[in-house]
Amino acid sequence: MAVGQSAAPNYAPDWNATPTRRLPIVRLDDGKRTVEMAKWGLLPFWAKDEKVAYSTFNARAEALMSMRSYRMPWERRQRCIVPVDNFYEWKTLAPKVKEPYAIALPDRNIMALAGLWENWKSPSGETVRSFTIITTEPSGEMAPIHNRMPVILPPAAWPTWLGEDDMSLEAVKELLVPYGEHLVMWKVHKDVGNVKNNPAGLVERIPD
Template sequence: MCGRYFLPRGPAAIAAHFETVSPLPNFPATWNLAPTQDGLVVRRHPESGARHLDALRWGLVPRWAKDASVGARMINARAESLAERPAFRDAFRKRRCLVPADGFYEWPAGGAAPKQPYAIALASGEPMALAGLWEGWRAPDGAILRSFAIVTTEANAKLAALHPRMPAILPREAWPLWLGEDASEDEAALRALLRPCPEAWLAAWPVSTRVNRVAENDAGLLARDPGARPPPGLDDPPPGLA
């Protein structure tokens, strides 16, 4: 699963990396983004076909939901079932997006409390493009809430020591297909994108248990925790992150 992520990089840098053309959203740097908070997403405009960068709420609210509170339970969509699950199947067919992140946090199962968090980022230092789905929900007063979920898949061998699931991280060449820019898209091709990324892509390191508290949100959260005993095969933070 993916229950927290970080995006200290500003909207201008994200827009340049993902080649979006819309006005930049007002979005502050965050080192501890939690469900029900706003996150940046990249979407294809249905008329112009251009990529837009927008701030949507994390936790997908299906169009048929009676109230928005259901979104708190819809932060992740499992790749294996999203085409069949009522909450996600329409979005999978029509409203896919990319979720930019500088990385995400994971907590191993078991162990004593407080659980030791780990930060995971691309070893290259570039932003991640997480596969996402978005939806628009009309509130009783007529207002539209736009929200998103992050697609998860089974963990690769490197991250399996931390958790059995991980976000689906898409390489640049897969972005046009996932966003619907490729007219030849089909469900089988889309599903094929939702697989664990290569282990060599990732760096993972233990960080402070301050991450466990949503109110904590500063650059120091990404510093390596010198007192932690990480599983074998983990790394130092990529340059520029900590």
């Protein structure tokens, strides 16, 4: 996942964002949209340590009510938007052969991914804010690359998702569907598979 400079004030670009890193999210605070940093990988308030974050960076839309980790923030309406320039996905060509793709909006504007946030208090007393990205079934053009995709929210859905519109949870859940508009996809270098690699060139298209 790539998060550019336009995502948050004074935020250094991250061209290969990975779970457990601190990334910008947008949420409602006292009725106003605010951009803040949070840890990618949701830490439930009941977690004993931060290790659980490695398994909660994505939340299946179908499991928000059945999974203990996500049920409470969902019911508390602790929803957020995760702004990114694009996200990466790996296409399986053979059992042990995959190639990475970057997926973005056609105009390369910021993409708003649906997320949930939570607060967790560490054994030392520190409050850690974390988040998860919600995934759903792939759209028709994403299906050849992967069997899941993040929920991408169009601008018209932002007020409802953030809670500015007073909507029931059932109505909000209707937003958790495959993206209905066109996306652009291109092959990128396999260096994105190493979390230590983070140059801007990672998002550049490579020849087929």
